[in-house]
Amino acid sequence: MASIECVEDLQVWQLARDLSFYVKKLTLKGPFLKHFKFSSQITSAAGSTMDNVAEGFERDGNKEFINFLNIAKGSNGEVRSQSYRALDWNYISAEEHEKVLVLTEKLKFKLQGLIRTLKNSGGKGYK
Secondary structure, three states, rough: OOOOOOOHOOOHHHHHHHHHHHHHHHHHHHHHHHHHHHHHHHHHHHHHHHHHHHHHHHHOEEHHHHHHHHHHHHHHHHHHHHHHHHHHHOOOOOOHHHHHHHHHHHHHHHHHHHHHHHHOOOEEOOO
16 A cells, blocks of 8 residues: 655545646636636635645644545535536536536545544544
8 A cells, every 4th residue: 555645645635636626727717707706716615625635634633634624525515516506607517517516526435535544543643
């Protein structure tokens, strides 16, 4: 098994980065360009998913890491919900929406798996 030495080694962080990149790409076209607040909101939620994985990874223990992973999971859910609004407002196509759904669903299950692994591991760290 490969060891995890930095946050970039974590598959959940890599998936969150992919989601963040895709969402940002979506907001650089069409109606999103005229709706700055919504564009900012969905890109912030996607970025928050990625950033909370990173922040939790840098903490001193599993409890804190799990807490940040749960926050990341919430932000991931926020992106998923906002994608429905974007679809309903015709800001994104059905195909683009489906890709967001696939990315957020995959990321949710990976986050849940990492949380479960950390809860069941022997190493607890400092906090």
